[in-house]
Amino acid sequence: MIKADTPTPKIDLGRSVYLETFGCQMNELDSELVRGHLSALGYTFTTDQLAADVVLFNTCSVRQQAENKVLSRLGIIAVNKREGAEVVVGVIGCMAEREGADMIKRYPQIDLMCGPGELDKLPMLIDNAMKTQAVELADRVALQGNRTRRTATLAAAEDNLQLLDLSRAFDPEGGQLGRSAYVRITRGCNKYCTYCVVPYTRGAEVHRPPTDIVDECKRLADSGVIEITLLGQTVNHYVYTHGVAVSLDGRELDQVGPGAAAFKANSNGSSKGVIKGNRTTSFADLLRRIHDEVPKVLRLRFVTSYARDFGEDILHAMADCERICEYLHAPLQSGSDRVLKLMNRGYTSGEYLDFVERARAIMPDVSLAGDIIVGFSGETDEDFQLTKDLLKRVRFKNNFIFKYSPRPGTTAIDRFADDVPEVVKRQRNNELLALQAEISAEVHREFVGKEVAVFVEKISPHELKQSNGIDPQVQLGWESSRIQLSGRTGGDLITVFDAKDEKAANEMIGRIVRVKVTASGPLILHGKAVIAAKAAI
Numbered sequence: 001m002i003k004a005d006t007p008t009p010k011i012d013l014g015r016s017v018y019l020e021t022f023g024c025q026m027n028e029l030d031s032e033l034v035r036g037h038l039s040a041l042g043y044t045f046t047t048d049q050l051a052a053d054v055v056l057f058n059t060c061s062v063r064q065q066a067e068n069k070v071l072s073r074l075g076i077i078a079v080n081k082r083e084g085a086e087v088v089v090g091v092i093g094c095m096a097e098r099e100g101a102d103m104i105k106r107y108p109q110i111d112l113m114c115g116p117g118e119l120d121k122l123p124m125l126i127d128n129a130m131k132t133q134a135v136e137l138a139d140r141v142a143l144q145g146n147r148t149r150r151t152a153t154l155a156a157a158e159d160n161l162q163l164l165d166l167s168r169a170f171d172p173e174g175g176q177l178g179r180s181a182y183v184r185i186t187r188g189c190n191k192y193c194t195y196c197v198v199p200y201t202r203g204a205e206v207h208r209p210p211t212d213i214v215d216e217c218k219r220l221a222d223s224g225v226i227e228i229t230l231l232g233q234t235v236n237h238y239v240y241t242h243g244v245a246v247s248l249d250g251r252e253l254d255q256v257g258p259g260a261a262a263f264k265a266n267s268n269g270s271s272k273g274v275i276k277g278n279r280t281t282s283f284a285d286l287l288r289r290i291h292d293e294v295p296k297v298l299r300l301r302f303v304t305s306y307a308r309d310f311g312e313d314i315l316h317a318m319a320d321c322e323r324i325c326e327y328l329h330a331p332l333q334s335g336s337d338r339v340l341k342l343m344n345r346g347y348t349s350g351e352y353l354d355f356v357e358r359a360r361a362i363m364p365d366v367s368l369a370g371d372i373i374v375g376f377s378g379e380t381d382e383d384f385q386l387t388k389d390l391l392k393r394v395r396f397k398n399n400f401i402f403k404y405s406p407r408p409g410t411t412a413i414d415r416f417a418d419d420v421p422e423v424v425k426r427q428r429n430n431e432l433l434a435l436q437a438e439i440s441a442e443v444h445r446e447f448v449g450k451e452v453a454v455f456v457e458k459i460s461p462h463e464l465k466q467s468n469g470i471d472p473q474v475q476l477g478w479e480s481s482r483i484q485l486s487g488r489t490g491g492d493l494i495t496v497f498d499a500k501d502e503k504a505a506n507e508m509i510g511r512i513v514r515v516k517v518t519a520s521g522p523l524i525l526h527g528k529a530v531i532a533a534k535a536a537i
């Protein structure tokens, strides 16, 4: 019963949420899970920020630019609030974790903060922030701080971190989820690249139990998902150590993770079973398990890989299993050994090339992509030249190229001067983009005349024109009623092709369609569907 003196919540049930996501795929997944979690509690979602009762920014800290975007959104909200807008504002994700609770004091328009490892607590934080009476700062902020850095608490961290993934909503009608989904297999990172903020915002590396991962994949597949991308900061570093817990009658109980979190004492204090030796599930084992146990998943991918940790077992699993995409996103970052060392990447350019050679020996058609940072501390013209040389040798299908952005809390900002002038960074960035465009165009050209399997994502009226400046109608002789679709090959090459009409286009979205490649540009392949939508998978 509600007592007479209980203050009424500021905003009633049926509250609407505006959620904006910045940054990486890990954030996209976190946002999807947050959306599912809050929807199950009765929240609705709106794309109109001004109409929302709750505004959440799921933030990224990898570069200053990503944080600047959030700060500018916060600036606008501060004005709205001053003008009387009643809205609860939450900063969630990496920027919250990096800034710490102090951020609320500096930006009073923020009502709550939640780090990426604490997102299961978000509903409670929103509730607290909505209360009309004063709520302690501690009840509006959930951050990990330094907790996961201490091994003694890894087990607890593992349990907490799993909660959000385990709470994922599955729609048996296949409605909301779509046909492509992310599944997290590891959180955090232990690499400590000197430029990178991730170990400080997402904490130490924690691996999810394989059975939970396979189960999540199965449930997604049963909901209609046909493409799964496994996510981790260094996804191929995945390894799960099981101690097998058995009950006294010999039945297998929980699997035990690195922190032995699942092996819990029962209520009278004694343990449920005994630890009977250790087994491990490697990343290659995990890939094979998902491939074999979830055949409805027609495409299995994973990002982001760390070149140094690539055992041949993983490459063989990729080559052997037909539904695992032969695609690797393995950031190089720099082609100069001196810079790689300063970055603490743990490999030399020669070792990176060895990895590429091994991958291509086992999978001749493997598609390689990566990330490069230009203008890292002390990067000379010679260092930059080495990066260009390596790009030409590897022939990546594409690279994301970033200008170095010093991040608070990292080793690089403390130890090395950010001494490459902005104009030089910009110049190197442009030069590398141009070089990569040439290489990408060559890689794409090799597909002309071949047939590729395209996972169709969306209707795409403008992409073709943007890619090469030639009017698509003129280029491909399309009839004006035709609709352009866009999707990706197994090797992640963006492919556009035309559908007869809108109905045919809509039937193909979310399916895998065979496409004959007729032309190519630096960004995309153009082609024609070779089988009717109905016959496609």
Ligand code: 5AD
Pocket (backbone or CB within 6 Å): 062, 063, 195, 196, 197, 331, 333, 371, 372, 373, 402, 403, 404, 405, 406, 407
């Ligand atoms: N400055 C610029 N780029 C960065 N990245 C990570 N940290 C920084 C930084 N401080 C890039 C790396 C990484 C990608 C996700 O972002 O290339 O692979």
